[in-house]
Amino acid sequence: MRLILCSPMDMHLHLRDGNMLRAVAPLSAKNFSAAIVMPNLIPPVTSEQMAQSYKKRILEATKGEDFEPLMTLFFKSDYNYDFLKRVKEDIAAIKLYPAGITTNSQGGVENFSLEALAPTLEAMSELGIPLCVHGETSGFVMDREAEFIPIYERIAKRFPNLKIIMEHITTKAAVEALLRYENLYATITLHHLYITLDDVIGGLMRPHLFCKPVAKRPEDRMALRKVAFMAHDKVMFGSDSAPHPRSAKEAPGCAAGVFSAPVALPALAQLFEAADVLENLQKFVSDNAQKIYGLTPPAKKVKLIKKSWRVPDRYGNVVPMFAGEELGWRVDEDTAA
Ligand code: NCD
Numbered sequence: 001m002r003l004i005l006c007s008p009m010d011m012h013l014h015l016r017d018g019n020m021l022r023a024v025a026p027l028s029a030k031n032f033s034a035a036i037v038m039p040n041l042i043p044p045v046t047s048e049q050m051a052q053s054y055k056k057r058i059l060e061a062t063k064g065e066d067f068e069p070l071m072t073l074f075f076k077s078d079y080n081y082d083f084l085k086r087v088k089e090d091i092a093a094i095k096l097y098p099a100g101i102t103t104n105s106q107g108g109v110e111n112f113s114l115e116a117l118a119p120t121l122e123a124m125s126e127l128g129i130p131l132c133v134h135g136e137t138s139g140f141v142m143d144r145e146a147e148f149i150p151i152y153e154r155i156a157k158r159f160p161n162l163k164i165i166m167e168h169i170t171t172k173a174a175v176e177a178l179l180r181y182e183n184l185y186a187t188i189t190l191h192h193l194y195i196t197l198d199d200v201i202g203g204l205m206r207p208h209l210f211c212k213p214v215a216k217r218p219e220d221r222m223a224l225r226k227v228a229f230m231a232h233d234k235v236m237f238g239s240d241s242a243p244h245p246r247s248a249k250e251a252p253g254c255a256a257g258v259f260s261a262p263v264a265l266p267a268l269a270q271l272f273e274a275a276d277v278l279e280n281l282q283k284f285v286s287d288n289a290q291k292i293y294g295l296t297p298p299a300k301k302v303k304l305i306k307k308s309w310r311v312p313d314r315y316g317n318v319v320p321m322f323a324g325e326e327l328g329w330r331v332d333e334d335t336a337a
């Protein structure tokens with residue numbers, strides 16, 4: 001059996017910089033035609049020049065592949081209209097992180113009052129720049145996403161023309177909120193479709209499955225699967241593939257992030273096939289995102305074949321999701337169909 005995906009896109013991706021960028025970017029570029037690239041570098045991407053030069057480094061690292069990095073800026077409450085108007089050409093979205101909530105987010109937002117956020121959000125809304133949000137409070141870890149929902153609702157109501165992407169949703173509550181507001185959309189990761197918190201800490205602790213937001217309960221996973229499997233118009237695939245060196249994951253203080261880029265499409269095909277909805281994968285990994293963002297990625301066909309392979313233990317010094325395990329689908333190397 002085979003499946004051809006047209007221009008699959010990863011709408012939430014961490015590519016890092018330097019050696020890590022050079023190691024991981026080709027893996028995404030091989031399987032995807034475009035990706036929304038997160039700005040949480042050190043220091044974060046906050047200027048036109050930083051976005052342009054980061055894009056150049058990504059293109060350099062992915063030379064030879066048809067792959068478009070869609071750049072983002074790290075949200076600041078005081079970006080002004082003129083600046084955003086200029087930078088709009090170079091970016092696909094702006095990513096908002098609450099301060100300190102995840103990897104490299106120290107410079108994020110502390111004050112979530114509409115008054116504080118309004119200058120940037122008003123300009124974004126006028127200019128049609130989508131807002132991507134890491135929606136977690138600093139409350140109890142299992143409740144962080146649900147506690148953030150009133151903030152999503154406030155922003156969605158006040159800025160009805162602003163497209164708001166709830167990144168990497170993990171809960172039934174988030175799915176319900178998403179469906180309540182016309183201008184809310186969401187990305188869903190591979191790992192949150194596969195695992196629950198039990199897989200992370202229910203038996204032996206699995207550091208390579210530890211990420212933010214943490215995986216939740218079976219009923220949450222079920223709610224995510226429901227909208228992903230039907231490829232609901234408001235959801236799209238965003239891997240949140242977030243590589244950390246093995247030494248940072250297998251450590252007393254384990255860094256948050258699952259590295260899934262090289263296994264994402266085969267593992268999605270396996271999951272969608274098991275649910276008997278393989279025909280909806282194209283919408284989930286590309287068509288919905290094209291509509292939501294209003295963009296056309298490079299035309300690229302990626303061929304998946306139903307043939308098992310063993311996922312490598314490592315890619316360089318990074319351990320992927322499903323390391324050492326068998327997957328039932330693989331990307332055909334000589335794709336170019
Ligand atoms: C991401 C990272 O490592 O950059 N980590 C994660 O656990 N998902 C940041 C993020 O998206 O929260």
Ligand code: ZN
Nearest residue numbers: 012038240242
């Ligand atoms: Zn992320």
